[in-house]
Amino acid sequence: MDDSHPEGEAGQGALADRRAQLVEAAVDHVAAHGIADLSLRGLGAAIGVSHRMLIHYFGSKEQLLVEIVRTSERRQRDVLSRLRLEPGLSPADAARLLWRHLTDPRLAGQERLFFELCGHALRGRPEAVPVLEGLVTDWLEPLVAAEVGAGADPATARNRARLGLATVRGLLLDLLATGDRAGVDSAMEEFLRLYYGPE
Amino acid sequence: MDDSHPEGEAGQGALADRRAQLVEAAVDHVAAHGIADLSLRGLGAAIGVSHRMLIHYFGSKEQLLVEIVRTSERRQRDVLSRLRLEPGLSPADAARLLWRHLTDPRLAGQERLFFELCGHALRGRPEAVPVLEGLVTDWLEPLVAAEVGAGADPATARNRARLGLATVRGLLLDLLATGDRAGVDSAMEEFLRLYYGPE
């Protein structure tokens, strides 16, 4: 068979639906088992298709990986967008809420995948490189806005935002590595004290 | 040939010397090219031996990886131990010096390898798992000691140390991902201001 493959960009046919469904299942599997030694056969067996079908729908493993990374990034952003902040919240409490969401054990697989992708991206693995570009810039803009809104001058706001992002990432890595939730939470509280002042 | 392989633990024969020499070359190569898709053949070709020899000296690829990780961790610790601090230095200046050392571009490959190994370790890859154990604990002790020495009570010292470690890691990841040295340095300065107070 030709397998003359379908639309180059996103379409809305049943075919695109099936693609989306497969990539969702793939991201679930990858978040649980890692992306490093993913094989089309193993993935297919796990999500109930033959590896032949994965090639059929995505053209190549490389393309599949690209889609997986894209979807994983989208999920990461969704974590933030699902966070509904009540208007009356202090900045420190808003940060606490965000931290609690990020460290939800149900997200652990996704967070592990994030750090795994960072490792691959730092090595120039093409499907993961886009992660690097969004790694800081994507998150900086809203954080800077929050800082400016809280009264910081733009230069300081940028530094503070970048610092906050880095600290959250570092503590998240600590948490995933050690599992010491109490210890990491305490360190985060210490940070919030330094960052927003006591009380 | 039998290849009845040599000492189970470190010895001092010429054989152990050759092993050490090979693993040093291997770490160099891995720091430059990543460990994810390392193959015995590729590594052998890069460092001038046949893949047969790597099996001969290390027994298996897995054992080689273990040695590579061990040596890479030792190098990481050496970065710290080579740092000679003059006694008169303020804590903030000592931190600045450490930061400058850690972000030396010549260490970039090593730092990338560190994050790459974190990713593998978080997935339970056996050769990398030891990284997780030392990831926080190894560094916490000296940092806590420094904090206590600077007058913090033990509980606060622990939180501050953990926070400092996480922030450094997060900013290091930012630097490797974006290459924006000036931006990351500014964020670090902001952190030092919060952490040690102005001036």
Next chain:
DNA sequence: TGCCGCATGTACCGTGTGGTACATGAAGCC
């Protein structure tokens, strides 16, 4: 010299991989 032990190379094996050719079978359409 003749032997031996060890380091190294070459050729090979079985396996798992990404990817392809071809078969099959069900749905739609005239």
Next chain:
DNA sequence: GGCTTCATGTACCACACGGTACATGCGGCA
């Protein structure tokens, strides 16, 4: 009913991998 179209499965290919068997050659040593 006969035809096409498409999704899916099966069988296969070439390749690179980790690992092994065997050959070769060099240094010490009696």
